[in-house]
Amino acid sequence: MTLSKTLSENFAGFKRLAQDNVSSTRAAVMLLVTRDPDTDEGSVVLTRRAKTLRRHAGQYALPGGRAEPGETPAETALRECREEIGLNPKAHQVIGLLDDFVTESGFCITPVVACMDEALIPVPDPGEVERVFHIPLSELADAKTEVSRSETDESVRDGFSIMLPTVGHEVYAPTAAILFQFREVALLGRTTRVNDLGQPRFAWR
Numbered sequence: 785m786t787l788s789k790t791l792s793e794n795f796a797g798f799k800r801l802a803q804d805n806v807s808s809t810r811a812a813v814m815l816l817v818t819r820d821p822d823t824d825e826g827s828v829v830l831t832r833r834a835k836t837l838r839r840h841a842g843q844y845a846l847p848g849g850r851a852e853p854g855e856t857p858a859e860t861a862l863r864e865c866r867e868e869i870g871l872n873p874k875a876h877q878v879i880g881l882l883d884d885f886v887t888e889s890g891f892c893i894t895p896v897v898a899c900m901d902e903a904l905i906p907v908p909d910p911g912e913v914e915r916v917f918h919i920p921l922s923e924l925a926d927a928k929t930e931v932s933r934s935e936t937d938e939s940v941r942d943g944f945s946i947m948l949p950t951v952g953h954e955v956y957a958p959t960a961a962i963l964f965q966f967r968e969v970a971l972l973g974r975t976t977r978v979n980d981l982g983q984p985r986f987a988w989r
Contacts, residue, residue, distance in 0.1 A: 787817055787826045787921075788879065788899040794973040795880040795897070801977065803884035808892035812860035813848030815882075815895055815966050816873060819903040820918040827918035828966065829869060829906065830951070830959075834914045842914070843987070844955045846962065848893070857881060857894035865898075869916055870907030873898040882965050887958045888983050895962045897970055919950050919963075925971050929964060930954075931982060943984030957983045 816829045835842045847868040851860040858878050866872050882895040906916040928947045932940045944961055945954035955963065961978040968976035 787819075787901045788877070791817065791879045791897065791899055791970045794970050797973075798880065798969050798975055800881050801883040801979070802894075803886055803892050803979075806886055806892050808886055808890055810851040810857075810860075810894070811849060811891045812851060812857040812864070812894045812896055813846035813962065814861040814865040814873070815846060815897045815962070815970075816865060816871060817897070817899040817901075817921070817970075818871070818918070819901065820920065821903040821905050822918075823920075824903055825918075826921040828921065828924065828963070829871070830917045830919050830948075830955070830963075831869065831908065831913045832915045832917070832951075834910065834912055837912065844951060844959055846895070846959060847913075850891070858896050861894075861896035862898070868909055868912050870909070871900065871904055873900050879970070882962065882969060883977060883979060885958050885962060885979060888987065893958060893962070895966065897966060917948075917950055919948055921971055923948065923950060924963065924967050927967070929960070932984070940984040940986070942982040943987070944978075944981035945984075956987060957981050958987065 820827045847865045849864045879897045885893045944957040946960040961981040965978045968974045
């Protein structure tokens with residue numbers, strides 16, 4: 785069975801929650817499933833943002849950004865994917881949308897899931913992306929999650945995170961929350977909501 789068929793079947797009964805009555809800036813991110821060019825294993829693409837960026841520099845993120853006037857979430861995510869990592873999924877490769885996620889930094893993010901069932905080598909824009917990771921779907925399916933309640937580090941207190949061995953440590957919400965819902969819905973076929981998961985202080989800016 786192809787990756788796209790498996791993902792589509794798991795999405796079949798999912799009813800996403802849209803946030804239509806918020807004043808946050810609209811944005812979209814791409815959860816792009818490809819095959820790792822080194823292992824041919826199904827994976828989702830994750831980036832580390834360039835340290836020179838004005839907002840969220842050096843943080844782990846999914847390809848994406850704010851919507852341009854008149855764009856649908858899928859159009860925004862497809863465009864940002866091309867611009868940031870040089871991969872060009874088409875509209876017919878979009879599997880579905882996850883719940884809108886409102887961030888503490890003022891954005892309402894719509895996660896878009898697409899699948900290119902082949903081994904592809906990203907070509908990142910160095911002005912936006914420092915590094916690209918292929919997170920194996922098997923790793924994501926088994927990844928540990930937690931809510932940090934650190935007594936010493938206020939920057940992560942109550943922030944939701946997911947541990948990804950491929951990057952070597954935790955990735956925090958909002959990216960972690962979106963990856964977690966992707967795992968639950970697209971990989972495990974479970975309807976799990978994530979809009980109440982906390983974001984660490986460093987992600988608020």
